[in-house]
Amino acid sequence: MTDRSILVVGLPESGKTTFLAALWHLLNDATADVNLALDRLGDQNRRYLNTIYSEHWVVFEPVPRTPVSQEYPVDLLLRSRSDKLIRVSMPDVSGELFELYLDQREWPKAYDERVAMADGLVLFVHPDRPNGLTRIEDADEVLGLIDPPTEGDEGGGAEQTDEPVTLPTSVALVELLQLHLDRIARDQLKRISVIVSAWDLVADEGLDPGRWLEREMPALAMFLETHQDLFDFKVFGVSAQGGDYGRDGVALRQHLRPADRILVVVGASRSHDITAPVDWVSDGGPDLDPTS
Amino acid sequence: MTTIDTATELVGSCTRESCTAPTGPCEQGFADVEVCPDFGVIEHEEQEDDATLDEDDPRGSDQVSLPDGLTLTTDDASAVLAASPSTVVALLGAVAAGKTTLLTAIYESYIRGPFADHIFAGSRTLVGWEQRCHPSRIASGRRSASTNRTAHGNPRRLLDLELAPRGTPTSRSHILLTDIAGEAFDELRDHPSSAAALSLLVRADRIALALDGEILANHKTRHRPAGELKQVIRGLIEVSGLHRAAAIDLVATKWDVVHSAGKQVEVNAFLEGIVTDIATVAAPAELQVVSHLTAARSKPDDGLTPGFGIEDLTKHWLKIRKRVPIELATTTAQRPYDRYRAPTDD
Numbered sequence: 001m002t003d004r005s006i007l008v009v010g011l012p013e014s015g016k017t018t019f020l021a022a023l024w025h026l027l028n029d030a031t032a033d034v035n036l037a038l039d040r041l042g043d044q045n046r047r048y049l050n051t052i053y054s055e056h057w058v059v060f061e062p063v064p065r066t067p068v069s070q071e072y073p074v075d076l077l078l079r080s081r082s083d084k085l086i087r088v089s090m091p092d093v094s095g096e097l098f099e100l101y102l103d104q105r106e107w108p109k110a111y112d113e114r115v116a117m118a119d120g121l122v123l124f125v126h127p128d129r130p131n132g133l134t135r136i137e138d139a140d141e142v143l144g145l146i147d148p149p150t151e152g153d154e155g156g157g158a159e160q161t162d163e164p165v166t167l168p169t170s171v172a173l174v175e176l177l178q179l180h181l182d183r184i185a186r187d188q189l190k191r192i193s194v195i196v197s198a199w200d201l202v203a204d205e206g207l208d209p210g211r212w213l214e215r216e217m218p219a220l221a222m223f224l225e226t227h228q229d230l231f232d233f234k235v236f237g238v239s240a241q242g243g244d245y246g247r248d249g250v251a252l253r254q255h256l257r258p259a260d261r262i263l264v265v266v267g268a269s270r271s272h273d274i275t276a277p278v279d280w281v282s283d284g285g286p287d288l289d290p291t292s
Numbered sequence: 293m294t295t296i297d298t299a300t301e302l303v304g305s306c307t308r309e310s311c312t313a314p315t316g317p318c319e320q321g322f323a324d325v326e327v328c329p330d331f332g333v334i335e336h337e338e339q340e341d342d343a344t345l346d347e348d349d350p351r352g353s354d355q356v357s358l359p360d361g362l363t364l365t366t367d368d369a370s371a372v373l374a375a376s377p378s379t380v381v382a383l384l385g386a387v388a389a390g391k392t393t394l395l396t397a398i399y400e401s402y403i404r405g406p407f408a409d410h411i412f413a414g415s416r417t418l419v420g421w422e423q424r425c426h427p428s429r430i431a432s433g434r435r436s437a438s439t440n441r442t443a444h445g446n447p448r449r450l451l452d453l454e455l456a457p458r459g460t461p462t463s464r465s466h467i468l469l470t471d472i473a474g475e476a477f478d479e480l481r482d483h484p485s486s487a488a489a490l491s492l493l494v495r496a497d498r499i500a501l502a503l504d505g506e507i508l509a510n511h512k513t514r515h516r517p518a519g520e521l522k523q524v525i526r527g528l529i530e531v532s533g534l535h536r537a538a539a540i541d542l543v544a545t546k547w548d549v550v551h552s553a554g555k556q557v558e559v560n561a562f563l564e565g566i567v568t569d570i571a572t573v574a575a576p577a578e579l580q581v582v583s584h585l586t587a588a589r590s591k592p593d594d595g596l597t598p599g600f601g602i603e604d605l606t607k608h609w610l611k612i613r614k615r616v617p618i619e620l621a622t623t624t625a626q627r628p629y630d631r632y633r634a635p636t637d638d
Contacts, residue, residue: 001320001330002320042325045324073323073324075324087322089323091323105357105358105359105360105361106356106358107356107358108354108356109355109356110321110354111356112356113321114321117321132429133400133404133429134429134430135400135428135430136428136429136430136432136436136437165422165426167418167419168422170403171403171418174414174415174418175361175418175419178414178416178418179358179359182358182359218404218412219403222411222413222461223412223413223414225411226412226413226414226454226462226464227413227414227462227464228461228462229462
């Protein structure tokens with residue numbers, strides 16, 4: 001029986017696979033000073049993690065996207081130093097299933113049961129994903145192209161239909177959280193870790209991950225803030241690669257210990273411990289940064 | 293049950309008597325049964341066995357329906373209203389008066405940051421909101437912003453916003469906004485008895501009547517909206533009483549058009565005349581009538597602030613928040629959002 005059940009969710013290309021590869025390194029690094037250790041892993045998952053690690057992460061090659069047709073859920077059993085058994089499930093590494101769930105408004109019963117067991121969530125966010133919120137008039141203003149409204153602009157045009165539209169990223173993430181929270185009993189969900197992946201892309205902007213989320217994904221940030229009576233949350237900036245392999249490859253390869261290129265930022269604190277978001281959400285770690 | 297996994301050449305069994313893994317699904321829900329702490333794996337030499345594993349994909353064929361996120365039914369709305377302090381605003385107006393544009397301007401303000409002293413806390417109708425916003429976004433591929441016409445006949449026309457005051461972020465409440473088609477407004481005008489079918493009007497905390505500023509600025513057409521509104525209000529009071537509504541808001545839309553034409557003073561005075569007329573009609577129901585000027589798509593070139601008047605109108609609507617007593621089936625909801633869930637097949 002596990003003590004904690006953590007579910008990992010995120011849209012496509014949000015950095016989940018690269019995170020897994022770096023996490024796998026740390027879990028196999030006997031010298032790493034981390035709170036979590038691997039307790040058990042199925043052979044299928046082991047083969048997958050070994051592949052993304054040895055053929056990509058450790059040789060400084062970008063971890064490729066895994067098409068949903070070729071993937072299977074990743075389940076890890078980890079054990080904390082306090083002897084807690086923690087299940088970390090990533091049912092959809094590609095993220096394409098989550099997009100499908102949002103679009104089709106249904107998900108498998110097996111997944112629903114999995115969600116109902118969760119007492120922690122890890123949500124992935126990628127800073128490069130377009131937010132999809134830009135209005136035509138705002139873009140026109142920037143470009144200096146002001147078109148007068150066309151005839152029928154104010155509701156006289158086409159009839160509103162219920163055809164699906166792609167939700168902007170921050171809205172999609174709020175909806176994803178709402179759908180998951182719907183299925184989890186009150187007082188069961190304790191914590192949500194938000195991982196802003198590829199943190200190296202935005203680290204120079206001078207914002208901590210929480211402030212970055214407020215600026216770039218305000219809907220998601222406000223949703224999390226307004227639900228702190230139901231769960232705690234923390235925003236982590238994580239660079240599992242350490243940087244861009246093309247731009248920073250030479251510098252990254254100088255590290256004698258591969259784990260030293262991993263960057264984990266929460267509030268004002270920085271570390272190389274990529275287990276930290278999972279550790280925190282499973283209630284295992286100390287308060288990493290009281291200001292975050 | 294013990295079985296042989298020909299793929300991994302392992303023998304395994306589950307210590308839970310009731311669990312049939314690995315031939316059946318793991319009772320603990322593990323996709324890879326070897327990870328389950330109750331499953332014991334025994335190393336085994338290569339075996340010839342024709343036993344096959346049940347390879348149920350945990351992403352199986354049985355599906356669970358999720359709320360569609362479009363608009364709320366009256367029942368959904370009742371559940372929301374019964375659960376937390378809420379405000380219901382019924383927005384009415386003729387076709388193309390700018391009702392949906394007004395509503396989407398409010399929504400888009402909230403998903404971008406704090407607005408009207410409140411912050412966004414979610415919505416049960418995010419898909420509905422985004423469908424309405426889509427024609428004005430770059431992602432639509434359009435060259436100029438537009439708003440689609442609200443379809444008539446759909447009984448589900450409530451849009452939801454969950455908000456919290458900036459100073460007390462966990463004090464969440466809902467504002468439910470009706471998006472009633474202009475054709476329904478025409479029906480109300482012509483057949484006041486149709487108000488009975490719009491039960492939300494009876495439950496509304498605010499009745500907001502959209503008046504097209506472009507029409508008000510035109511001497512030829514400006515008297516028509518006032519006449520229509522008086523008929524609608526009179527009919528609503530006669531049929532439904534409207535005694536729950538705290539106030540009637542006359543919302544002039546497209547004020548940027550009025551401003552650009554230099555007719556602000558004239559149209560404002562005309563609007564105040566309409567307020568007086570409506571107040572007289574609404575007197576039997578003791579309803580206060582207040583006017584508001586808005587321009588949801590105003591640009592700096594128009595001489596108005598972007599989203600002119602929208603924030604003040606929203607603050608006005610959020611001032612009054614009350615729990616509307618609605619008869620509701622007893623819920624044994626255990627999950628935070630259970631009470632808001634659309635009916636499922638469960």
